[in-house]
Amino acid sequence: MFVKALAVNHAATAELVALCDVNPVRLNAHNRLLASLGAAPAATYPVESFGAMLDKESVDVVLVTSVDRTHDDYIVGALEAGRDVISEKPMTIDARRCRRILNAVARTGRHVTVTFNYRYNPVHEAVRRLLAAGEIGEIGSVHFEWQLDLRHGADYFRRWHREKANSGGLMVHKSSHHFDLVNWWLGARPVEVFGMGRLFFYGEQGARHGYDRGYSRAHGDPAAVDDPFALHLAGRPRLRELYLDAESEDGYLRDRNVFAPGVTIEDDMAVLVRYDTGATMTYHLSAYSPWEGYRVMFNGSRGRLELEVVESDHVDLAAAGEVKGDRAATRDRALLSDPSGSASVSSGSAALHGVEAASERGWVKLSVRPFWAPPYDVDVPGYTREGHGGADARMTDTIFGGSTEPDPLGRGATARDGALSLLTGLAANESFDTGRPVRVADVLDIP
Numbered sequence: 001m002f003v004k005a006l007a008v009n010h011a012a013t014a015e016l017v018a019l020c021d022v023n024p025v026r027l028n029a030h031n032r033l034l035a036s037l038g039a040a041p042a043a044t045y046p047v048e049s050f051g052a053m054l055d056k057e058s059v060d061v062v063l064v065t066s067v068d069r070t071h072d073d074y075i076v077g078a079l080e081a082g083r084d085v086i087s088e089k090p091m092t093i094d095a096r097r098c099r100r101i102l103n104a105v106a107r108t109g110r111h112v113t114v115t116f117n118y119r120y121n122p123v124h125e126a127v128r129r130l131l132a133a134g135e136i137g138e139i140g141s142v143h144f145e146w147q148l149d150l151r152h153g154a155d156y157f158r159r160w161h162r163e164k165a166n167s168g169g170l171m172v173h174k175s176s177h178h179f180d181l182v183n184w185w186l187g188a189r190p191v192e193v194f195g196m197g198r199l200f201f202y203g204e205q206g207a208r209h210g211y212d213r214g215y216s217r218a219h220g221d222p223a224a225v226d227d228p229f230a231l232h233l234a235g236r237p238r239l240r241e242l243y244l245d246a247e248s249e250d251g252y253l254r255d256r257n258v259f260a261p262g263v264t265i266e267d268d269m270a271v272l273v274r275y276d277t278g279a280t281m282t283y284h285l286s287a288y289s290p291w292e293g294y295r296v297m298f299n300g301s302r303g304r305l306e307l308e309v310v311e312s313d314h315v316d317l318a319a320a321g322e323v324k325g326d327r328a329a330t331r332d333r334a335l336l337s338d339p340s341g342s343a344s345v346s347s348g349s350a351a352l353h354g355v356e357a358a359s360e361r362g363w364v365k366l367s368v369r370p371f372w373a374p375p376y377d378v379d380v381p382g383y384t385r386e387g388h389g390g391a392d393a394r395m396t397d398t399i400f401g402g403s404t405e406p407d408p409l410g411r412g413a414t415a416r417d418g419a420l421s422l423l424t425g426l427a428a429n430e431s432f433d434t435g436r437p438v439r440v441a442d443v444l445d446i447p
Contacts, residue, residue, distance in 0.1 A: 001387070002063055003030060005396035007039035013402035018043040018057040020050055025246035032241070050074065054081045061086060067160055068167050072097040075112060076104045084111045086399060090176040091418030093168030095426055095444040098419050102446070105415045113399065114418035116180050119411040120398070121389040122382040123364055127296075127307060128185055128409055130378070135368055137302030139186055142281040146178055146294040150315050153267070153287030154229050155323060157202040157258035162265060164429075169265040171197070171425035175285055178294075180413065180421035185298075188275040189420055189446075193427035194437040197266035201288040206259025218255040219244060228320035231255045239323065271428045283424075290314055293362070303370035309389075312360040319360075364389075419446050 006016040016034075019042045021027050027044040034041055045053040053059065062078035064071050064087040072092045078085045079101075091114050092098050105112055118124055131139065148156075156174070160166045167173040183189060199205060206212040211229065218224035218231055233244040233255050243254035267287040274280050293310040364383055369375040384390040397403065398412070413421075423446070427438040 001392055001396070002065065003033060004037060005393075005400055006063075007034055008037050009393075009396065010400035010402075011039070014400040016042050017059060018045060018053050020045045020047060020053055022047050023246050023249045023252075025249050026242055029241040029246075050077060051081060054078065054083060059083055064088060068093045068173055069097075069165065072100050075101050079104045079108045079110045079112070082108070082110065084113075086113045086115060087418065088115055089180070089418070090168060090172050090422060090425075091415065092422070093166075093172050095422075098422055098444055101415055102419055112415035112418065114413040114415065114421070115395060115399070116177065116184075116411075116413045116417070116421070117388050117391040117395045118177050118181055119184060119409075119413065120391040120394040122391075122394075123307065123309065123366060123380050123389055124181060124185075124391075125409055125411075126366060126378060126380050127305065130305060130368065131185055131298065132187075134302070136298060136300030136305050136370070139277070139279045139298055139300050141279060141299045142182060142186070142296065143283075143299075144178060144182065144281060144294070144296045145284045146175070146286075147289035147291055148174070148285070148287040149289050149292035149312060150229070151312075151320055151322060152292055153289065154202070154258045155231070156265070156287060157263055157267070158231055158256045159254060160252070162203075162256070162263045164264045167265065168425065169197075169429060170267070170285060170287060171195075171269060171271075171428045172422060175269075175283075175425050175428075176421040178283070178285075179424040180417065182273075182281060183417075183420050184410070186275060186277060186279060188277040188279060190273050190424045190427070190440050191276050192274040192437055192439055193271060193424055193431055195269065195271040195428035195431040197269035197428070197432040199263060199266050200268045202258050202267050203263030204259065204261055212259035213257070215257050216260055217253050217257060224257070228317060229258050230321055231323065232321060236323075266432065269428070269432075271424065271431075273424055303368060306365075306367045306369065308363075308365045310362045310364075312362055314360060316360050416446065419444065 003016065006014050019027050019030055024044070024046070031041040031044065043057055054062070061084045062074060064074045064085060066074060068090055071087055075085050075087055091112070092101060101112065156162065156170065161173055201209065213223040213227050215221040215223040218227070219233055224230040231254070233239045239254065243252070247253065269285045271283040272280065273283065291310060291314055292312045293308070295308045298305040364380065366378040366380055367375050368378060382390055387393055423440045423444060426443050427440050430443060431438045
């Protein structure tokens, strides 16, 4: 996403000058991608030469997309070298690393942007406007549930994310998106969190549920051939060149069995949050759902706002082993009319065409239920199934396009926003371990 946005979509206002990675095979793969896009190759550097690269290539801004636990090293290194930073979410994975980043921002006076693309989703912008306008009055409570389906959810258990030491668990890696949205929607920050989480479905629990085929990784193992939970890298050119062909350099396996031992993150999490406004939130994340999407409901002093986003109403078995990003980039989409008045989407797949096209459906429905009046639906122009509801393109247009337009919704996220997004997840992780409510300020105190 970022490579194409820099090298092609915003070539008039931004330039991709260098790539830095632990794996030279992946560096070469990205330069082949640039060539296929008609763009010039970028200079390549090993991580040991990160600092030298900044000076030699006259870098203005460093874009950090590495494994989550390493974000702080590159963010702080860039800030101290006098560069600004754009960081993927989560900004980092724990309180110690977060303090390190915030201290570096204060010390250097440089700027960090955290790429919370969900803020740029037209549906989420509409929610922000409605709440800010007082459409349902003062917010008393929020109920938020997020469902990761058996395709998308499973993928976190194949990769480095499966180890909490790398990702902070889904409460940090995934839910920081959601917690940032609630902070942004409410104009609030969490003050107390209680949570319960466990590994229920993936990891070694898979044997109990009857899903484990007993292999370690999918490539080359006959037991994985027809496993709907297996990712087959050899048949996907882009994934093959980025991972399978690169294994000899660093030993990283992208196609682990999701039920193999070694998973240290949770897949089922329930959280109760109290905010400084007095509002509360009940939140639930499931990573083994039959459908993909989310529902969020706001209860206010003048009514209720309800948002339902169904990205896929089920997982087509023929497309179960795909990767969400790979699939979203290539599938056909048609926006249809839904009898309820909400947007409805039918999607095919890179691997499925014609009569074999995926049968999955999706829709978006945003409704307001005022007191003493009939409910009404809110139209949301600009929503698309492309790139997180159109958010990716809107965000990169803003970040790389040189826009000087005002941002009345405050979509741009700073290092402080990145830190605030971590608070709920970090406190939830501690609550999982202790079984007690956790004061957020005891975990990470952000003035």
